[in-house]
Amino acid sequence: MPSLTIDGQNVHVKEEATVLKAAREAGIDIPALCHHDALAPFGSCRLCVVEIKKEGRSFIEASCTYPAEEGLEVQTSSPRVTKLRATLLELMLARFPGAEPLVQLAEEMGLQENRMPVKEAEGKKCILCGRCVRTCREVIEKKAISFCHRGTQREVASPFHEHSEDCIGCTACVFVCPTGHVYLEQKDGRTLIQPWNTEVALLECSECGAAFVPLKTLEHPRVREALVEQKESLCPACRQKAAARTLTRSIQPGARVIIK
Amino acid sequence: MKKISDPAALETLRGSIAEKRSASQSLVSVCCGTGCRAAGALEVVSALEASIKEKKLDAEVLTKTTGCHGFCEQGPLVVVLPQNIFYHRVKPENTADIVEKTLLQGEAVEHLLYTDPATGEKVYAENEVPFYRKQHRLLMGQNGHINPGEIEDYIAIGGYRALAKALGQMDPLKIIEEVAQSGLRGRGGAGFSAGLKWKACFEAESDTKYVICNADEGDPGCFQDRSLLEGNPHSVLEGMIIGAFAVGAGRGYIYVRHEYPLAVKSFQKALEQAREAGLLGNNVLGSGFDFDVKIARGGGAFVCGEETALLSSIEEVTGEPNPRPRPPYPAISGLWGKPTVINNVKTWAAVPPIIEHGAGWFSSIGTEKSKGTMIFSLTGKVNNTGLVEVPMGITLKELIFDIGGGIPGGKEFKAVQTGGPAGGCIPADMLHLPIDFERLTEAGSMMGSGGLIVMDEGTCMVDVARYFLSFTQDESCGKCTPCREGGKQMLHLLEKITSGRGEPGDLDFIVEIAGTMKDASLCALGKLAPNPVLTTLKYYKEEYLAHIEEKQCPAAVCQALITFTIDPEICTGCGRCLRVCPVEAVAGEKKEPHSILQDQCTRCGACLESCRFDAISVK
Numbered sequence: 001m002p003s004l005t006i007d008g009q010n011v012h013v014k015e016e017a018t019v020l021k022a023a024r025e026a027g028i029d030i031p032a033l034c035h036h037d038a039l040a041p042f043g044s045c046r047l048c049v050v051e052i053k054k055e056g057r058s059f060i061e062a063s064c065t066y067p068a069e070e071g072l073e074v075q076t077s078s079p080r081v082t083k084l085r086a087t088l089l090e091l092m093l094a095r096f097p098g099a100e101p102l103v104q105l106a107e108e109m110g111l112q113e114n115r116m117p118v119k120e121a122e123g124k125k126c127i128l129c130g131r132c133v134r135t136c137r138e139v140i141e142k143k144a145i146s147f148c149h150r151g152t153q154r155e156v157a158s159p160f161h162e163h164s165e166d167c168i169g170c171t172a173c174v175f176v177c178p179t180g181h182v183y184l185e186q187k188d189g190r191t192l193i194q195p196w197n198t199e200v201a202l203l204e205c206s207e208c209g210a211a212f213v214p215l216k217t218l219e220h221p222r223v224r225e226a227l228v229e230q231k232e233s234l235c236p237a238c239r240q241k242a243a244a245r246t247l248t249r250s251i252q253p254g255a256r257v258i259i260k
Numbered sequence: 261m262k263k264i265s266d267p268a269a270l271e272t273l274r275g276s277i278a279e280k281r282s283a284s285q286s287l288v289s290v291c292c293g294t295g296c297r298a299a300g301a302l303e304v305v306s307a308l309e310a311s312i313k314e315k316k317l318d319a320e321v322l323t324k325t326t327g328c329h330g331f332c333e334q335g336p337l338v339v340v341l342p343q344n345i346f347y348h349r350v351k352p353e354n355t356a357d358i359v360e361k362t363l364l365q366g367e368a369v370e371h372l373l374y375t376d377p378a379t380g381e382k383v384y385a386e387n388e389v390p391f392y393r394k395q396h397r398l399l400m401g402q403n404g405h406i407n408p409g410e411i412e413d414y415i416a417i418g419g420y421r422a423l424a425k426a427l428g429q430m431d432p433l434k435i436i437e438e439v440a441q442s443g444l445r446g447r448g449g450a451g452f453s454a455g456l457k458w459k460a461c462f463e464a465e466s467d468t469k470y471v472i473c474n475a476d477e478g479d480p481g482c483f484q485d486r487s488l489l490e491g492n493p494h495s496v497l498e499g500m501i502i503g504a505f506a507v508g509a510g511r512g513y514i515y516v517r518h519e520y521p522l523a524v525k526s527f528q529k530a531l532e533q534a535r536e537a538g539l540l541g542n543n544v545l546g547s548g549f550d551f552d553v554k555i556a557r558g559g560g561a562f563v564c565g566e567e568t569a570l571l572s573s574i575e576e577v578t579g580e581p582n583p584r585p586r587p588p589y590p591a592i593s594g595l596w597g598k599p600t601v602i603n604n605v606k607t608w609a610a611v612p613p614i615i616e617h618g619a620g621w622f623s624s625i626g627t628e629k630s631k632g633t634m635i636f637s638l639t640g641k642v643n644n645t646g647l648v649e650v651p652m653g654i655t656l657k658e659l660i661f662d663i664g665g666g667i668p669g670g671k672e673f674k675a676v677q678t679g680g681p682a683g684g685c686i687p688a689d690m691l692h693l694p695i696d697f698e699r700l701t702e703a704g705s706m707m708g709s710g711g712l713i714v715m716d717e718g719t720c721m722v723d724v725a726r727y728f729l730s731f732t733q734d735e736s737c738g739k740c741t742p743c744r745e746g747g748k749q750m751l752h753l754l755e756k757i758t759s760g761r762g763e764p765g766d767l768d769f770i771v772e773i774a775g776t777m778k779d780a781s782l783c784a785l786g787k788l789a790p791n792p793v794l795t796t797l798k799y800y801k802e803e804y805l806a807h808i809e810e811k812q813c814p815a816a817v818c819q820a821l822i823t824f825t826i827d828p829e830i831c832t833g834c835g836r837c838l839r840v841c842p843v844e845a846v847a848g849e850k851k852e853p854h855s856i857l858q859d860q861c862t863r864c865g866a867c868l869e870s871c872r873f874d875a876i877s878v879k
Contacts, residue, residue, distance in 0.1 A: 043584075044739045046780045060779040067587060080779075087776045091745035115769065116749050128738070147738075150561065152748050154738030 002070035007077070011068075019063040019074055020048055030063050030076050031085070031105060034129040036176060039138055041065040042130055045092075047105075049084055051075040060084065082109075090114050095152075096127045099179050125181035132156055132173035132182050140220075142166050145173065145196055158196035167193065169200030169214030205235035212236065261411065263538030266546035267424035270415070277416045286321045286363055287341040289404045290350075293328025293487055294522060295646075296335035300352065301325075304336050307352035311359040321363055324413070327403040327491015327526075331391050332646035334374065339386050339404055346386040347372040377643070377665060391644045394663050396625065398633045399609050400484075400649045403491040408526050411533040414494040420539055422612035426502045427547040430615075435506040436462055439611065441619035443631030448474055448565075448604030449682065449708045450784075451630075451697040454611075457601055460591040461507040464599035469509040471500055472574075472595065472602040475516040475523065476558055476565035479680030480731060482711040484635040484647050485605040489516070489523035492609070493530035497553065499608030501544065502615055504551045507601055512553040515570050518560050528555060562681075562735035566783050567602045569737065571595050604709065606635055626652035630696035634707070640677075640714040643668050650695070657691040660714055671716040675799070679708030681728045681735075682788035684795025685721060704795040706788075720817035721800040722807055726754040728792035732785060743786025746777045750793065759820040762808035767797065816878045819863040823879055826867075828853035830875035837867035837876065 003012045004022070011026040018041055023030055032048035035041070043065040050063045053073040060081070063074070075081060089106050094116035096102060130147065133156055137143050144167040148157050158164040171193060173182045185192045191200045191211070202211035203218065212235035217223055234242055264270050288308060292301045305325055312321050329337045334348035340362050347358065350372060357369045373382040374389050383389050386404075406413035414420070426435050440455020461469060473496060477485040488496060500512050516524050531553055534540040542550045556574045558564050564573045568584040571594055594600025610632060614622045623631045630652040636659070639645050643665030650659060656676060660666070667673050675685040684705035686693065693699055697707050715724065733747045750773050753766050774790035781787045797804060806812045813821040826837070826846075831853040838846040838854060845861040848854030856867070868876045 043782050044741070046741050046782070049780050062780075062782070084776060084780055087772065088741050088780060091741055091749065091773075091776070094749070095745055117752070149738070150563075151733060151736040151738045152744055154744070 002068055002072075004068055004070065004072040004074060006074040013068045017068050019050060019052070019061075019066045019068050019072070022068040023063065023074070023076060028076060032064050033101065033127070033178070034131065035064045036131055036134070039131065039134045042134060044128070044130060046088055047085060049081060049088075051078045051081050085109065086111055090116050092127065094118050096125070098125055099127045101178050102127065125179040126156060127179055127181075128154060128156070129178060130156070131176040131178065135172050135176050140168070140170055140172055142168060144168075144198070158198055161195075162197055164196055164198045167196065167198045167200070168216035168220050169193070169198075169202075170217050170220070171200075203233050205238050206233050207238040207242075208235060210235045210237070261533065261537045263536070264545060265538070267428040270420060270424050270545065274415050274418075274421075277412050281322070281416065287405075288321060288323045288358070288363075289326050289329075289339045289341060290323065291327075291329040291335060291337040291339075291404070292325040293332070293335075293403075293491060294483070295328065295332040296337060299335045301336040303352045304338065304350050304355060307355040308338075308358065311355050312363070315359055315364065317359065317363060324405075324407050326406060327408050328400070328487035328647060329404050330395075330397070330400055330487075330647040330649070331389070331644065333644050334646075338372075344385045344387065346374060346383065346389055348374045390665065391646070391648075391663055394654065394658055395649050396633050396651045397649045398613060398625075399488065399492075399495065399606065400635060400647060402495065403487075406492060408491050408493055409529050411494060411530070411537060414492070418616070419494055419612075420498055420545075422615040423498050423501055423539065424545060426505060426615050427545055427549060432462060432506045432508065435502065435615065438619045439506070439614060442614045442622040443619075443626070443629075444607065444610055444614060444622065445630065445697060446604055447606035447610070447634065447709070449679070449706070451707060454603060454607055457591050457603070458503065458507050460589070461509075461599045461601045464592050466599050468511075468596075468598045469507055470595045470598055470600040471504045471507065471509045471512040472570070472600060473500055473512070473514040473605055473608050474565060474567065474570060474602055475514055475520070475605050476562075476570060477517060477520075477605070477709060478562035478565045478735070479709050479711045481639045481713055482637045482680065482709050484637050484710055486520050486523050487647055488605050488609055488635075489520070490526045493523075493527040494534070495609045495612060496605055497527070497530055497534060497540070499611035500553060501540065501551055502611050503601060503603070503608065505544075505547075505549050507599070509601070510550055510552075512551065513556050513574055513595070514553060515556045515558060515564070515574060517558040517564075524555060524557065531555070561737070562731075563737045563783075563785050566785055568783065570602065571600070606710075627694065627696045629698055634695070634710055636710045636712045638664050638712050638714070640712075641667055641671065641716040641719070642714040652696045653694045655691065656686065656693050656695060659695065659712070660691070664714065667714070667716050669716075671718065673714070674717050674719055675715045675721065675724075677705075677713040677715065677724065677792070678711065679706040679791075680711045681732045682706060682784065682791055683708050683711070684791050685715070685724065685799060686795075687799045704798055705791070718815055718817070720758075720813050720815035721796040721803050722754065722758055722813075723815075723817050725793040725796045726751070726758050729754060729789065732789035736785060736789075740780075740782040740786060742777045742780040743782070743789065746773045746781075747786070747789055749773055750777075750790065754793070757804065757807050758813075758818045760807070760811045760818075762804075762811075764808065766808060767801075767804060771797070822863055823858065824856050824861060824863060824865075824867060825877055825879070826854050826856055827875050827877065828855070830873055832873055832875075834872070836870045836872065840866045840870040842866065 001013050006023050006028055011022050013022045030048050033045040041064045043062045048063045049060050052061050092102050093114055097118050133146050136145050144164040145158050174184055183194055185194045200214045203213050203215050204211050290305050336350045338347040338350045345368055361367045361369050376383050405417050436458045444454045445451040475485055504512055541552050563569045590600045590602055626632050633649050633651050635649045638648050648663050673688050675687050677685045686703050700707050729751045733751050736743045738744045753770050756762050777790050778787050806814050816822050833851040843860050843862055845857045846854050
C-alpha cells in the first residue's frame, strides 16, 4: 500500500484512497464542500485543491478525486493553494452571497472583501454542490432529481420543476443539503419537499390517524427488506402502546410476582 | 455484396471491380460536400447526368458524387478524369459545355478553369492549382475518387487492404508497435501518442473493451472531421476495426455531434455495407475476430468533445455532460468502467495508411516530434477558404499565403488563430513558424483540432478574446467553480473593456482569474478557456490599453468606441445612407453634404456599406 507525504508528514495508506481521505485519516483536514463520505468523489467545488509534486512535476489537483499514490508530495496550504482557495471563495461568494458555510469559511480564512461584483442575493441558497442529486442517484438509486441546464444556468431540480413521480419521500436530500436550500415544508396539512414541489404522501396511522411515514418509502425494496412484516399500519406512538398491550396480555393470571 | 471470406477473396474482389471499370472510361467527379451542396452541387449532378444521357455517353462516362475536395471557396467543383481537368464555380447550365467540349472533344471549357491570381494564367490540372500544390492530401485526397455511399469505390482504391494485412499477417502487439513507431499523435487536440494509448488499453485486463471515435468536432470553424466522415467514412471505420483488433475490443462507438446529420447518414451506410461484406460483425474477413460499431449522437454540447463528458453522454448519465476526475484514464477505466481507446476521426483515418505502408513511411513526413500530415480548416480573412492537408512542419506563411492565397482586398495580415477556443492568436512577426504540436504550444497557442482563423487589420483582438470566451462560457457544463464562475467574471471584465468601461487593474484581474481557471478547473475546457485572452494580451497589449485608457478601438470594431463620420468634401448628398439608416441618424438635404447625428447613431455600419463614394469613415 502506498506511502506519501502530506504537509511534510509521512502517511501510509492502508487501502485504496483519495488524497483527501488519506489526509483526513492522518489528521490533516482539507476544506471540501461537495464531498460526502457516502458519495462517489465529484470534484466540482474545487475548494479541496492541493499542490502535488510527482516525478519532478508540480501541479494543482482536487484532493477529493486524486488517488493517493506512492511517493506523492502533497501540500494542502502552500501559498499557491491558499491564494487559489481564496479566489475560489470570492468567485463562489459573488454568486452565492447568502451561503452560510461559505461565509464562515471566508471568515476563517481572513478574507476581508470580495473584489468581484456580488450578485444580488435572490434568496436562493443552492451552491451547486450536488449532494442532493448524487444522494438520490447513488444511495437511494431513485434519480428523482437532477442537474439541468449548463454553465451559469445550471441548477438542481425535479423534472420540469414539477412534482417528481419517482420521489419516495425519504428526505435524504434534505438531510445532506449544507445550506437548507432543500427543505421540508408543511402546508395546509400536506408535507412537501422543496424546492422539488413534490408532495410526500404519508401513511396514516390506522389507530390514531397521525401521518407518519412516506407511502413510497415503504414500497422501496431496501426498506421492505429491512422492515419486519407489519400487519397493522401503526405510528410509532401507537405501536408502542400496542406492544405494551401485547406484552401485558401475555402474562398469565397467577404469574405475578409479589414483592414483599 | 456477398460476405468476403478472407484476405485473398478481398484481393480477388478488388481485381474484378477494377476490371469492370474499364480504363477508357472517363470519370466526372463532382464534389458534393456540404459546402458545394449549399452552392448547388446536386443540381449540377442532375444536369450533368441529363446531358450525358442525352449524348448517349452513359456507357463510357461515370459520374461520381463525392465528398469534400477541400477548395470550398471555389465550389461547386468538378474534376474530369483521367485528364485531371479542374473546373470551379460550375453551374447546372455549364454542364452541357462540359459534356460537349471536354467529354466528347477532349478540350477544356476555358471559363470554368481556375485562374492563378499570381500569374493571371489559366490552370488545367487539379494538382497545378496553387491551392493544392503545396498540400499533401494523404487522407483528403481519396475523397475525389469515391462515392462515399459505395463500398466498392473504397475497395477499388485499395480500401481494407490494411485491415486484411493486420488480421492476416500481424498480431495485436505488432500493430500497436507499428502505430507507436509511426509517431502518430492524436489529432483531436491533445496530441497524445496513439500507440501509447493503445498499449495501455491492450495491457489492461478485461473481457470487455471498447474503441470510440470522437466525432464531436465542436471548435467554431472546423469541419474537417465532418468532411472525412461524409466523404470517406470507410477510412475511419477501417482504422477503428484495426484498432479494436489491436487492443482486444469487441465493440466500438462513434460519437457524432447532433448537428451532423449527413455525416451520420454516410457513416450509417458504411456500417451497413461493411457488415454485408463481412468486414464488420462476426468473424471479420474470416479471421475469427468479432467487432461491431454503434452510432451515438450528441445532444448539442461542445463539452461532450471532452472524452470523459463524452463517455457520460454515451452512458446516458442523466442530462449532464460530466467531465470526471482522472486518473484513472479511459484507456484503463472508460466506458462503463471498461478499458476504452478514444481517438479523433482524423487519427483513426490515419491508421490504415500506416499499417499498409509502414511506420517508417509515415514518420518520414513531418517534423521530429510531429509526424504525418494535418488537416486544417482554413477560414476567416483569407482568399482560399476550405480544407487543407499539409505535412507537419510547413510554415504558417506558406499555408496562409501560398496555399491560402493571402488576405482579400489587399488588407494586411494581422494574426492567425489556431486551436479554436482553447488556442491562441499568432501575430505577423511569427509567420515563419513551422506548424507542429510543440512550436504552436511554445508560441502560446496549440494545434487543437485544426482550426485556423485568419485575421486582418480590421479585426479587434480584444473582441476576438471576448468572442471566444463567450463561446466557452456558453458551453461550460457548469460543474466546477473556476470555469463556471471564473469564466463569467472574465467575460464580464472583457465586456466592460469592449464597451468602454474598462478600468486600470482590469488586466491584472483578468490574468489572476485566468490562473485560477488554468490551475483549478476540472477539465480542459475550463483550463484552456483563458488561452485566447492570454495570448491576445501577450501579443496585443497595446490594443487592450487603447480600449481601457483611451477608450478607443484601433481596429474600429467595438461598437461603443467607434464613430462614423461623413466627409463633407466627398459626400454628394445622394441620400443612400439616410434612407438605409435604421434609426434616422443621418441628416441632410438632397445634393447637400449629409451628416451623422452621433447621439442617435447605433454604429450598425449600414451607412458605410451603402455609400458608393467612400465618403464615410469609421474610427
